[in-house]
Amino acid sequence: MISTRRSVLKAGLAGLVVAQGSIAQGSAAFAATSQKQTFDQWLHDFEASVPARLAAAHVAGVEVAIVSKNAPTPYAAAFGYADIAANRTLTPATPMHLASVSKLFTASALVQLFDRCGLDRHADVNSFIDFPVRNPAYPDLPITPHQLVTHTSSVSDDNYVGFDTVGDPTQSLSDFLRAYLVPGGKHYSPKKSYLPKHKPGTYFSYSDVGMALVGYIVECVSGQDFAAYTQANVLEPLGITDAHWYLREFAPGVLAVPYEYKNGALAALPQMSYPDVPAGALRCSVADLATSLRAMIGGAIGTPPILSPADVAEMLRPQVSPKIVPYQGLGWVQEVVSGHPYVGHSGSDIGFANMVVLTEDQNHAVAVLINTDEGDGSLVTDFRAAITTDLVHGAQLLG
Numbered sequence: 001m002i003s004t005r006r007s008v009l010k011a012g013l014a015g016l017v018v019a020q021g022s023i024a025q026g027s028a029a030f031a032a033t034s035q036k037q038t039f040d041q042w043l044h045d046f047e048a049s050v051p052a053r054l055a056a057a058h059v060a061g062v063e064v065a066i067v068s069k070n071a072p073t074p075y076a077a078a079f080g081y082a083d084i085a086a087n088r089t090l091t092p093a094t095p096m097h098l099a100s101v102s103k104l105f106t107a108s109a110l111v112q113l114f115d116r117c118g119l120d121r122h123a124d125v126n127s128f129i130d131f132p133v134r135n136p137a138y139p140d141l142p143i144t145p146h147q148l149v150t151h152t153s154s155v156s157d158d159n160y161v162g163f164d165t166v167g168d169p170t171q172s173l174s175d176f177l178r179a180y181l182v183p184g185g186k187h188y189s190p191k192k193s194y195l196p197k198h199k200p201g202t203y204f205s206y207s208d209v210g211m212a213l214v215g216y217i218v219e220c221v222s223g224q225d226f227a228a229y230t231q232a233n234v235l236e237p238l239g240i241t242d243a244h245w246y247l248r249e250f251a252p253g254v255l256a257v258p259y260e261y262k263n264g265a266l267a268a269l270p271q272m273s274y275p276d277v278p279a280g281a282l283r284c285s286v287a288d289l290a291t292s293l294r295a296m297i298g299g300a301i302g303t304p305p306i307l308s309p310a311d312v313a314e315m316l317r318p319q320v321s322p323k324i325v326p327y328q329g330l331g332w333v334q335e336v337v338s339g340h341p342y343v344g345h346s347g348s349d350i351g352f353a354n355m356v357v358l359t360e361d362q363n364h365a366v367a368v369l370i371n372t373d374e375g376d377g378s379l380v381t382d383f384r385a386a387i388t389t390d391l392v393h394g395a396q397l398l399g
Contacts, residue, residue: 064076067297082257106218163176176275177216297363337385366391
């Protein structure tokens with residue numbers, strides 16, 4: 001069964017707990033032996049285990065990476081297929097739909113731009129864009145970029161239904177947001193476009209629409225299309241040339257094909273997108289994601305650096321009262337994997353299931369990209385959690 005990214009995201013934010021069974025046992029075994037192992041021993045055992053675990057979880061393919069803040073990427077690998085029908089195997093350079101992991105790039109673009117321009121993330125969003133945004137239940141309270149990027153703005157996804165499309169969206173980001181957030185818009189609802197019971201800044205409600213508005217702020221402040229700005233100021237300084245927000249930017253036969261397990265077999269799905277592009281439409285390989293994550297956690301890479309040390313620290317610092325949410329940075333959220341809370345970001349969309357988490361000391365990140373749909377109660381979710389946990393053990397062995 002294909003799950004919408006909305007339902008999957010809500011499930012993911014409630015926590016990812018590994019179920020009992022053969023997939024979870026792989027992670028438990030690594031946890032029990034990691035203190036005795038060298039990294040090379042761990043790597044041998046991990047790679048030997050993955051093919052059987054792919055088969056058991058009915059997963060087409062997985063790309064993985066361990067990222068180190070202070071050194072080049074120590075590990076990146078891929079297992080399984082990018083395209084089963086074409087017998088095309090995955091590699092660490094195969095672009096994959098990042099889904100909501102894309103939000104880390106959108107948040108980075110906003111923080112970078114506001115720092116370079118000397119702008120205040122706590123100012124009224126209406127001072128940066130060309131249409132009014134106000135929660136009609138609280139017309140005198142401004143919504144701010146800071147609230148949007150921390151999911152506390154009171155912008156709601158409750159009215160987001162039916163926007164997914166095969167291929168690239170035909171509606172512009174501006175038109176989508178105006179129709180959804182401005183009174184009189186085709187998709188506007190005073191009680192569903194915004195949360196009527198919660199003042200801006202007082203309540204956590206994960207919002208794709210809110211993060212799309214972050215991307216539009218970047219457009220308006222920079223005077224550039226959002227995709228063009230991130231390409232020039234986030235991706236290209238890191239040497240990344242094959243990550244894009246739109247499907248049309250990729251050559252045929254390059255992307256990982258999305259799959260779902262149906263009627264006893266893996267079935268290919270179409271490549272999907274949506275008009276709220278900054279919320280989740282970036283396609284990127286695990287190798288390029290690793291490079292990006294290294295910069296996002298403070299690695300001294302990029303010409304010029306995409307984020308200053310102060311920007312990195314600010315993005316990772318808790319930005320919201322723990323009375324509202326246990327942890328929320330700028331873009332970074334809390335992900336619970338195998339019962340353990342991490343700073344990171346998941347990403348689930350039709351045919352894809354991804355995870356990024358940081359080690360406790362934030363000197364390492366791990367990334368897992370899967371081109372198979374989670375479905376409802378699918379083994380894919382358990383597989384993702386177990387592989388993520390294993391990679392964290394590997395990262396810890398690096399010291």
